[in-house]
Amino acid sequence: MIRMRHVWPIATNTVREAIRNKVLYALLFFAVGVIGVAVVIASLSYVEGQRIIQDIGLASIRLFSLGIAVFVGVGLIHGEVERRTIYTILSKPLSRSEFLVGKYLGLLMTVWLQLACMMIAFVAVSLATGAPLSGGHVAALGLLGMELVVIVALATFFSAFTSPLLASLFTLGIWGAGHLSRDLYALGQQSGNESFAGASTWMYRLLPDLEAFNVSVQAVHGLPIATSELTLPILYAVGYAVALLIAAGWIFQGRDLK
Amino acid sequence: MRENGDAVVEVLDLIKDYRPGFGLRRKRILHGVSFSVQRGEIYGFVGPNGAGKTTTLKALMGLIQASGGQARILGCDVSENDFREHIGFLPENPYFYGYLTAREILDFYARLSGLDGQRRCRRVPELLEWVGLGEASESRLRTFSKGMLQRVGIAQALVHDPEVVFLDEPMSGLDPIGRKEIRDVILRLKSEGKTVFMNTHILSDVETICDRVAIIVEGRIRYEGRIEDFLHEDDLMSDVVLSYLPPELGEILEAKFGARVRGVGGRIELRVREKQVSQLLRLGLEAGAEVVSVTPHRVSLEKIFLEAVSTSSSHLIRNESARKGERS
Numbered sequence: 001m002i003r004m005r006h007v008w009p010i011a012t013n014t015v016r017e018a019i020r021n022k023v024l025y026a027l028l029f030f031a032v033g034v035i036g037v038a039v040v041i042a043s044l045s046y047v048e049g050q051r052i053i054q055d056i057g058l059a060s061i062r063l064f065s066l067g068i069a070v071f072v073g074v075g076l077i078h079g080e081v082e083r084r085t086i087y088t089i090l091s092k093p094l095s096r097s098e099f100l101v102g103k104y105l106g107l108l109m110t111v112w113l114q115l116a117c118m119m120i121a122f123v124a125v126s127l128a129t130g131a132p133l134s135g136g137h138v139a140a141l142g143l144l145g146m147e148l149v150v151i152v153a154l155a156t157f158f159s160a161f162t163s164p165l166l167a168s169l170f171t172l173g174i175w176g177a178g179h180l181s182r183d184l185y186a187l188g189q190q191s192g193n194e195s196f197a198g199a200s201t202w203m204y205r206l207l208p209d210l211e212a213f214n215v216s217v218q219a220v221h222g223l224p225i226a227t228s229e230l231t232l233p234i235l236y237a238v239g240y241a242v243a244l245l246i247a248a249g250w251i252f253q254g255r256d257l258k
Numbered sequence: 259m260r261e262n263g264d265a266v267v268e269v270l271d272l273i274k275d276y277r278p279g280f281g282l283r284r285k286r287i288l289h290g291v292s293f294s295v296q297r298g299e300i301y302g303f304v305g306p307n308g309a310g311k312t313t314t315l316k317a318l319m320g321l322i323q324a325s326g327g328q329a330r331i332l333g334c335d336v337s338e339n340d341f342r343e344h345i346g347f348l349p350e351n352p353y354f355y356g357y358l359t360a361r362e363i364l365d366f367y368a369r370l371s372g373l374d375g376q377r378r379c380r381r382v383p384e385l386l387e388w389v390g391l392g393e394a395s396e397s398r399l400r401t402f403s404k405g406m407l408q409r410v411g412i413a414q415a416l417v418h419d420p421e422v423v424f425l426d427e428p429m430s431g432l433d434p435i436g437r438k439e440i441r442d443v444i445l446r447l448k449s450e451g452k453t454v455f456m457n458t459h460i461l462s463d464v465e466t467i468c469d470r471v472a473i474i475v476e477g478r479i480r481y482e483g484r485i486e487d488f489l490h491e492d493d494l495m496s497d498v499v500l501s502y503l504p505p506e507l508g509e510i511l512e513a514k515f516g517a518r519v520r521g522v523g524g525r526i527e528l529r530v531r532e533k534q535v536s537q538l539l540r541l542g543l544e545a546g547a548e549v550v551s552v553t554p555h556r557v558s559l560e561k562i563f564l565e566a567v568s569t570s571s572s573h574l575i576r577n578e579s580a581r582k583g584e585r586s
Contacts (some may be wrong), residue, residue, distance in 0.1 A: 009369040013355070020357040083353045088414055091319050091347035091424075092370040093339050256276075256322040 006094035007102040014106020015113070018072060027071070028114055031064035032121040039129055050131035051220055057122045058140060058216045064118065065148055066175060069111045073155025074167035076103050081257055090257075097249035104156045104245060111148050115141070136219035139230055146237040147213035151175060153241035154208070157248040161255060177203075178210035208240055266332055266422050266453050267295035267318070273326035274313055274477075287313050289477045290327065295422075295470075300444060300454045302468035304461065304559075306567055310477040311457040312350060315426050318455075319347055331422065343372065346415030350426040350457075352407060356400030360391050360410055363399060364417055371418035381417060389413045389443065405436035412443055422453045429460050441467055465559045473566045480566035485559055494532040499550040500542050501525040507545050511538065525550060 018024055038056035042049035077100070080086040089099060119141050126133050154174055158167035177184075181204050188200025212233040218225050274288040288310050295301040305311045316322045318329055320336050334341035354363050361382055368378040386395045389409040394402070399410065408428065415423055428444070429437045437460075444467055447454055458464060464471055465485065472482040500507075501524055508526050515534050520527045530538055532554065539549055 005372065006370065009366055013358075013366055017355065017357060084349060084351075085353055085355060087319070087321060087349040088347060088352060088354075088367070088411070089370065090321060091342060091345065091415075092367065092418075093342040093372065094370055095339050254323070257316070258322065 002098055002101055003094075006098040007105065010089070010094075010099055010102025011106035011109065014076075014103055015109050018107075018110040021072075024068065024072070024110075024114070027064065027068055028117055031060060031114075031118050034060040034064070035118065035121045035125055039125060042129070050126075050129060053125060053129055053131050054122075054137075054220045055216070057125060058144075058220070061115065061118045061122060061141070062144055062147075062216075065111055065115050065144060066151060066172075068114050069107070069148055069151045070155055070168050070171050070175075072110060073107050073152055074159050074164040074171060076107060076156055077159040077252070078162075078164050078167070086257060096252050097245075100156065100160065100249050100252055101245060104152060104241075107156065108149060108152045111152060112145055115145055115148065132222070134219070134222060136215070136222060136225055139225050140215050140219035143213040143215055143230065143233055146234050147210055149237040149241050150178075150208050150210065150213075150244075153244040153248075157244045160248040160252040174207065175210065178208040179214075181207040181209050182211050209236070212236060264297045265294040266297050267293075267301075267455060268330045269293050269314070269318070269328070271327035272314065272317060272324050272329055274310075274317060274322065275325040287477050288317070288324075291474065291477065291479055292327075293472045293479055293482050295453060295455055297453055298448070298451055299469040300448050300456065300467050302464035302471040303455065303457045303474065304459065304464055304471050304563060305474035306459060309474045311459075311474060312426060313477075314474070315424060315455075315457050318424065343418065344421045346418070346420040346423045348408075348411040348415045348423070348425045348428060350430065352411035354399050354407065354410060354414075356398060359396050359398055360386060360402075360413075361395040363410060364413055367414040368417045373418060381419075385413045385417060388416075390439070405432050405439070408432060408436065408440060409443075412440070416447075420452070422455065423447060424455045424457075426457045427459070428456060429458065429463055437463065461559045461563055471559070473563055475566050481562060485562070495529050495555040496532050496535050497527055497529050497551075497553045497555050498535060498538055498542075499525055499527045499552075500547040501550050503542075503547045504545050507542065507547060510545075511541065514541070529555060 035057045038053045038060070041056060042052040045052055077086075080089070080103075086099070090096065122137075122141075123133065125131075126137075151171065155167060155171045158170045162170070184200050185204035188197040188204075191197060191200075215225050215229060217223070270292050272288050272291040273286065275284040275286050277284050291310065291314055293303075303311055303314065313322065317324045318331065318336055323337075329336045332341045332344055355366075358366065364382045364385060365378055368382060373381060383392070383395065386392050389412055391406065391409055391413070394406065399407065402410065412425075412428070415425070425444070428440050432440065441463060444454055444456065448467075456464075456468065468485075470482070470484050473480045503524075503526060508521070511526075511528060515528070515530050515538060528538065535552060539552070542549065
């Protein structure tokens with residue numbers, strides 16, 4: 001059973017740790033800078049400058065959010081074990097799963113906070129250059145927030161039992177594969193090879209379908225986004241993250257903290 | 259294990275195996291460790307480096323899982339969580355979030371321990387004063403000395419007013435003043451009726467403050483009980499100082515009791531077995547001497563400890579020789 005009175009102090013402390021981490025400010029500053037630089041890049045083009053600004057803006061928000069999530073997330077548990085801060089925490093009446101969920105929620109709140117800062121920069125640049133803003137942009141950024149629910153869960157999952165280096169490699173690898181999983185599935189179906197089709201179907205089911213969270217193209221081109229394109233990915237993200245956290249909790253529970 | 263209904267910590271045949279690396283054979287760190295800690299006592303868990311003290315404590319705290327045996331605290335298995343509301347733990351060389359202040363870190367631990375806002379507001383400053391960090395409460399922990407961090411560690415262990423406190427090497431690396439401060443804190447805990455379990459290899463501290471000790475060597479308990487209980491009756495000695503002696507009395511006593519006699523001014527000091535003291539005093543008084551003092555001579559824990567370690571080493575040497583003999 002997960003009790004919020006145990007989870008919340010861990011989560012808020014994780015946010016506080018991130019807020020006092022200067023490296024994260026540097027990353028955020030750099031991300032906002034890149035969004036601003038999009039204006040310069042767009043000025044080099046004769047056509048569709050506003051679209052280029054928004055394309056670059058959304059892409060950089062996606063990449064920097066991923067970077068921050070992985071940078072902080074992979075060392076989330078490992079750092080606590082290495083520094084032995086976890087010893088005193090786990091001597092209090094909270095379970096390892098509550099600790100894990102607390103760290104997860106804290107990191108998620110941190111990356112959402114950073115996402116909000118980048119969104120403000122994106123809106124400011126769009127308004128300054130006269131680029132159109134619509135509900136599609138809100139949907140795109142909202143779904144990016146939901147993609148981060150999965151990415152942070154992946155980073156937390158790997159952090160529960162591997163080193164930060166391996167955890168970052170695994171998380172980035174699955175992020176890449178997750179964005180290609182639909183293509184892999186389609187390729188399997190069209191290949192005519194039964195075993196490849198079966199394998200690609202299993203891969204598609206196992207890997208997160210991260211393209212489900214990408215509606216940037218519709219947002220930038222002002223195309224309509226169906227309600228199901230919003231609700232299903234939200235449910236999918238929550239379900240996938242919960243499954244990952246249950247698995248992480250199970251592994252972490254049996255781990256010796258030497 | 260001691261037969262006592264008021265044991266707050268009970269460890270029975272605790273075994274811990276580690277695999278040193280992938281594909282390597284398992285190595286046994288704890289070989290059936292058993293002991294018990296009674297309510298209200300200061301219990302010293304003593305052993306050389308690598309003896310298994312910290313491993314035992316980690317198993318008690320649920321940080322590692324035992325490979326066999328049982329460990330119970332306040333009647334609960336250590337794999338449970340609820341009894342943790344009643345225990346405090348200070349790990350060896352504790353590390354805390356350096357970006358927090360002393361007040362913030364205690365508030366954090368108090369929240370984890372389930373204290374509500376009102377109790378936290380009262381308990382945190384009270385505890386900071388108690389461990390002598392009242393004036394440093396708003397300083398970041400990264401600026402603290404080792405002694406100050408140790409006191410923060412003690413404070414976090416006590417923030418929820420636990421019944422049992424586990425301390426891993428609480429005096430290690432501290433200067434004499436820091437050690438005395440921690441000793442005083444431990445004695446104060448005892449006076450408040452709390453049970454203290456202390457891992458250490460500083461024998462003088464154990465001798466000074468512990469009610470009972472266990473000596474662990476190479477993952478096995480060699481002794482458990484009061485320091486006095488470890489000794490043979492013959493090891494219990496007393497120093498007797500007599501004055502105004504008739505000239506021949508010193509020699510008579512030396513011959514009769516086989517005592518070591520040391521002359522100091524007009525007095526003599528004799529070290530005799532405890533059971534001989536009353537007979538010696540009777541003889542001395544009958545001969546007209548005056549008794550200046552009778553002081554029980556405490557055999558150093560160091561002697562017992564070294565004996566335990568050397569017994570273990572010779573046991574190992576014997577085993578090694580036997581193995582070599584079998585091979586040849």
